[in-house]
Amino acid sequence: MHRRPRLEDVAAEAGVSTASVSLVLRDVPGPSAHTRERVLAAAERLGYRADRTASLLARRRTRLLGVPVLLRDAFRTEMAEEVQVAADERGYAVALSAITPVSDEARVVDALLDMRCEAVLLVAPEMPVADLAALGARAPVVVVSRHVAPDGFDVVRVADEAGVGESVDHLVGLGHRRIVHVDGGEAAMAADRRAGFLDALRRHGLDGRVLPGGPVEAAGAAAARVLLAEPDLPTAVIAANDRCAIGLLDVFLRAGVRVPEDVSVIGYDDGELARLAHIDLTTVSQEAAEQARQAVTAAVERLDGDRTDPVEVVLTPHLVVRGTTAPPR
Amino acid sequence: MHRRPRLEDVAAEAGVSTASVSLVLRDVPGPSAHTRERVLAAAERLGYRADRTASLLARRRTRLLGVPVLLRDAFRTEMAEEVQVAADERGYAVALSAITPVSDEARVVDALLDMRCEAVLLVAPEMPVADLAALGARAPVVVVSRHVAPDGFDVVRVADEAGVGESVDHLVGLGHRRIVHVDGGEAAMAADRRAGFLDALRRHGLDGRVLPGGPVEAAGAAAARVLLAEPDLPTAVIAANDRCAIGLLDVFLRAGVRVPEDVSVIGYDDGELARLAHIDLTTVSQEAAEQARQAVTAAVERLDGDRTDPVEVVLTPHLVVRGTTAPPR
């Protein structure tokens, strides 16, 4: 088996120096058209591909962004994909590293930095704020989708209060008056959404009720059972996230409660799940693509620009009306 | 801002050569206890972390396995996670790279090889067999979860025919006689599952019916509607995959058809979805962890061992009985 061709081999084949080859292959201005041709032909002939590790080592800059991913979490994974696309647009590459039971968020970040990532984008990170700040001192860090004050790191998130507020406005506009919120449990963002719900209702002169929920279907299902056990159902339910909403939908469906005829349901996140035809959930978009783009921009501003002060970008989420909401009967 | 400490800095701090530091930090036998101590202390003091790109470049071996991931596909992503765990056990690291609209499977593989991955594990790859073989000539390749003859690459998969056969046996054992299969569409594995279904029924002296399906919920939903439009429902439906099964469940549920009382439903894959409490789908396990382990083993045999002949590992899937199957009424 043949050894992989090196830059030197291409240079020899083309009859020029390795420097020229390097320049041509990276499309750096300088080499003449004639040289370019010869080099490209030689590279093609040899099937040359640059060794990435060697390039990274030699280059001052790596233009690599690190993103830890929890593969089992659909939302964060979708976001990682968007980051990949956004980074691509800005001429950056993304190094993904999986969070597993064996290596937690912190270890994964270390691994990414060891790979020479120039910045790290953390999607809904779970580590303590102090750790985020400490990390921020080691390398540019952008926290995405977590409500936390920027402090040595940048933050890109959506205004969750406003998002839930839109949901409330939509329902009230349809004529709903008895609206329940099934919250997201302990998580930080859950508090924002809860607050957004109560504020919005108050704005409409209504009273709200909040039921404990959680991040997954089971929590929504449990809440639905609580509601079903009561004398009469509210006319609408706003869940703190899509998965929770789906748990609600499921239990309602099984109990013969029709959505949206008998009760309207709204989720939050607008993940792939919500978009599925058979779920068709009215929900609030987290603007994944835009958050990703802003996050990459924040990182790039520190790397290519000269910003050093932390920024906080708060996007406005928007309601995506689908099939689970309708006027009350 | 301080430059990241290098091996040389640690060496200076400890008063030894860089060679010694390298040896100590990699836990290579040789250096004396005294040297070890000094080096470790110095490294600690400086907060030294080895630069991965430099190590990779200098090392002959990288012990890196490449895995392209389609982040939006839950099954392949779960499998990637299992690969990560399995690789870890064997002392290999995994480089993940996302397949996006911008860079397809082939490009991602190139990128992984450029990173010096020593082997590539492809989970349910979509590329033509010829391309797989071509790739196999460049580096060790293990194809996971795809029924294809090994040819310059190894294959690890489960016996899909047998898996569906088990489903049929289970249903027949419960007393079902009118069983329908909603297939997985064009995909290669869909054919196996279809064949397994028909074979198993024949074995029981029964007649089977196959409805066209597909890889996602919508396909199952469509099939369910076809069934509902007919005078009487079969007593059981076997879907070619979990998502398809979920589409079926959903439409049945909305139509007031109870599962499993009115009709039993079985999926295939045993992904996270199937395990969710509110779905609780009887399904066939793909043995993700075991497939991953075998795949890593296959790669390692080529890399650390001296195997060069392709192997095909066919695991036996097993039925996971949950709440969507029961005796017919």
Add this chain to the structure above:
DNA sequence: CGAAGGGTTTAAAGCGCTTTAGCCGTGCGG
């Protein structure tokens, strides 16, 4: 006709780590 100038090319010095050959001192047997 020589100096100046511009466009090309290249030699060579890294990038930060690994690895090998060889050095040095010690202890041992002959």
Add this chain to the structure above:
DNA sequence: CCGCACGGCTAAAGCGCTTTAAACCCTTCG
């Protein structure tokens, strides 16, 4: 005593690429 083996350490040569300063070759101009 000498030679030898051996444990412990290090100098130095890479790994395959990038980058910079300097060399080179023309052409142009005074």
